[in-house]
Amino acid sequence: MLDFGGIVRTNLVAAFLAMSFLLPQAGNAQEPTWHHGLSLVGELKNPPGFEHFSYVNPDAPKGGDIRLSRAGTFDSFNPLLVKGEVAVGLGGLVFDTLLKSAEDEISTAYGLLAEGVSFPDDISSATFRLRAEAKWADGKPVTPEDVVFSFEKAKELNPRNQSYYAHVVAAEKTGDRDVTFRFDEKNNHELPKILGNILVVPKHWWEGTGADGKPRDITRTTLEPVMGSGPYRIASFSPGGAIRYERRPDYWGATLNVNVGQNNFDSITYSFFGDPDVEFEAFRSGDIDYWVERNPVHWVTDFGFPAAKEGRIKREEVPNPFRAMGVMQAMVPNMRRKPFDDERVRQALNYAFDFEELNRTSFFNQYQRLNSFFSGTELASSGLPQGKELEILNEVKDLVPPEVFTAPYANPVGGTPQQARDNLRKAIELLKEAGFELKGNRMVNTATGQPFSFEILLSSPALERVALPYAQDFKRIGIEARVRTVDASQYTNRERAFDYDMTWQVWSQSLSPGNEQADYWGSKAASREGSRNYAGIVDPGVDKLIERVIFAKDRETLVAATKALDRVLLAHNYVIPHYYKLKVGIAYWDKFEHPAEHPKYTIGSPTVWWSKNAAGK
Template sequence: MIIRFAPFVLALAALIPFAPVSLAQDADWRHAVSMIGEPKYPEGFSRFDYVNPDAPKGGTLRLSEEGTFDSLNPVLAKGELAAGLSLVFDTLMKSSEDEVSATYGLLAESMSFPDDISKVTFRLRPEARWADGEPVTPEDVVFSFDKAKELNPLQANYYAHVVSAEKTGDREVTFLFDETNNRELPQILGQFLILPKHWWEGTDEAGTSRDIERTTLEPVMGSGPYRIASLTAGSTLRFELRDDYWGKDINVNVGQHNFGAIEYVYFTDRNVEFEAFRAGRIDYYQDNSASHWATAYDFPAITTGEVVREEIENPLRAVGIMQALVPNMRLEKFQDARVRRALNFAFDFEGLNKTLAHNMLTRVDSYFWGTELASSGLPEGRELEILEAMKDKIPPEVFTTPFTNPVGGETQARANLRQALMLFREAGYELKDRKLVNSQTGEQLSIEILLGSASLERSVLPYISSLKDLGIDARIRTVDGSQYTNRVRSFNYDMIWSVWAQTLNPGNEQAGYWGSKAVDREGSRNYAGISDPAIDELIRMVIFAKDRDEQVAAVKALDRVLLANHYVVPLFYSRAVKVAYRKMLAHPEELPYYGLGFPEVWWMNDGQ
């Protein structure tokens, strides 16, 4: 399963025993589905446990975003998409934030699939309506799915094994698969946004035909709880709660969507964004910098209690994080694993953690860091069997040497640079006139680290200094959001800063992260350019694991092989989300176990 990961969005899960019997029988209509265990909430449940059903409605929540936007079309993989569009559009199913991997009917009242999981059928709620009062139909679902696969490479990869969507009843739509026994497909088909076919095929107020294949700043219509009330292109966006929202009283929505309006203001500078929060123009701020969190909150509103600070573990309890600097192996200079390993020796995490982060960070050492899916030690049991079956295709150290990051700091940083230089020499480089050059061509090794936010520069600059000490022509290039997005989508970079968020139920998304077919697919998240038959084989083992034990073993084996190939320079992360907000905002005393519930289950005191 994929996590929609924004700078502050993480959710899902701790582990419940795997139960294949939770998969539906043919023609067995189910109100919910869970990939791990049985759904917590029975059919006909009244609400999720973590909401406040008496939360007041009203008030305006003022939020901020870094960057800009130039499109409200949620399908396209082009342009800078505006924040908050999930407020406008519903999906077929809705996730519970106090379960690992369970979804419940939203637009769809139920779903059904056969034992071999060769298809899945969703039955739409008869009361589901678009904002103009028209019913949500199977034709809308088919249209949305077909356009998502046609126009968005990420969606095309994610749903690659869904060959068609067809209307099979007045309120039913069926998705057919080209493979069987992929347990994840029925659930993830409940995740994509459903769009109104008649609206996109209609005309705007000026009589101009709309075109879903192009970006647009016309306020789009959906079936969700909010509508777009106003906007200033690239700068501000205001959503207002719909009194006529069709789903406001159904169980999965009780106690949610409590703000009367939600506004977004965009800032091109993270420091200016924080100053706006300090000045009271923004209500909620998530701080992703440990040093900033430790030093920047000495303003009067903190002293008086007008601003509340919290460190909340919930969203990260079952999310595996790989945050890393990612060299692009589509470029020849990064194709030698010794070069990539040397780049890790040049990164002095301990020095950075001490000087910039007050020792508040932890180094990432797994692609599933922080979860039970992370590999450790040497492989054994079923994991070892999996790896031994492909021992001629994977690095031999998988069997002999547990992965560890180099340890730096005052005493070790210089030794690590010497180790890096030795690896560069083994890979065909040498020092000449204090420049690290290719022994064959005489060309100096150059590395440009592309960033989309100036706030990351202070964490990268020490690394740039270390690379320069090795004789590398190293530099940072920070560009605006639109340029960054376009360059990353077209793989036009040497190295980027990226983060992957993993659930406890890895599946189809792994092919998009590390699979060979995603290497040349523009817009994919295979940022490193990995193309390895052994990894492709491991990904399929993860997707088609027959039970939970097999899935865990396959994931750990995948993690171990990814690490042994040194595809990235692992960075760091925190195990708690750090948020500050105006005291007029409130949330349930017990937040959902695996999420912040923000902004869905929060509210404004006294409807302010």
């Protein structure tokens, strides 16, 4: 099921700068235009010197505590290293970034560590000017050297960043408080914005000596509480079990406009669980304060206990996180392994999935089947291509499936015995074309006699509710699908190494897609461990369309290029689409308050919430 808490924290960093507003005016190159924020879609809402974001309560009291939960575990406080399970909360609590995202604007951010950013007309570089008052927790200033160190280590230690920042060829100090990033290509409108999201770590701390008297090593995991420049510090932790953050009274940016009305709790504690039922029981018993419901069945059936009935637990359904994202949740066959490299096999797997029956029997018909990688947004393809989208597809006509021009994508529809039988017959036909046949009650390779069997790898027992019925669908056509659920650490390692036959993935897309698309679907990412090209896509047509998305010169072209990319991805049957619901269910003990309106594009918890028990309440 969708982990909405994860989704809203991720992937709202991509795409395309509004040229008319953000590009510096022609003039003396020695006098750059400094911008207090960057927007990838339209103009900035807030002018220079604005007092605070409109979605916060500037008078929110400070104090109190909130106890949150997470599935999985953690074994590292190193925020830049891809190895291990990094503790949730480091980014945003312990570490600041150059820019801070606005939660009521699409892909927009304002100065946090940086007071301004500038770049030339051709966007061949970007320079960030750090605030003089920005300090680490030990009182030392945040410097350009820290930013350069953080960027270089982020690329070195995380394969995804090597792709994401592939065209950033240098980072260097260019002034007492200035750091400049240089690009090997021009007019990539996204790069200045995504560089603003770099997590900045203290160079002097990582190159110093740890509490054990040994030199620290940023290339390794660590459970030494790390030092940052953010509003919180690591106060205590139980390895793999819980971590408690305490608000820093000496935080340098407490009164900064982008922080006013935020970071209100004295402490934020995360507890980690391997079993979602145990996690929910902890919430129900009052050991956890806040719950994001990932299963709509639970939302309907599991809140009949006294605290919920009596109003001591509040419940809300909010659409906010979906307003600025498109979602694809799907089963993903690994095309690096046979027979999933055969498109007919992948299509047959979709015909075998009876979503409508599952939705009726397990989910109270609350879900809608996904038919786009950008579902629910203006970026989703539909009907037949027209206008600019058609022009872009014609540019790569020889590299994309011919059906993208003649037939809109549609998932098979089941739900009745007759429809289910028809779909299974179609699946068997496709498998026969791909070299398989039914012998008795087993689907086997016609040439070798090898049975068609594979493993579905899952990260949580909660996903078995869908995977097990899906495996039964396969059994009806002679395919053996084994469902295997592993712990978070093992799943992460296998996912990074693409060590699976089929797995469950969620991609959340911003309304301004860009460089991250190469990591999702690009050919180079298919062989790079740790990328998000989980399917193993290697396709020149897809690569060309990714380029069109990244280098779109205006919003019209970006939308058209994204629709074209979406249409081609669907036509190749790279995934078996699942479903979504356009509202998030949240529940919390009646100890907290939040602004009357949540931020337009997020829930805002815990950042802009506050405790009823705080001072002055």
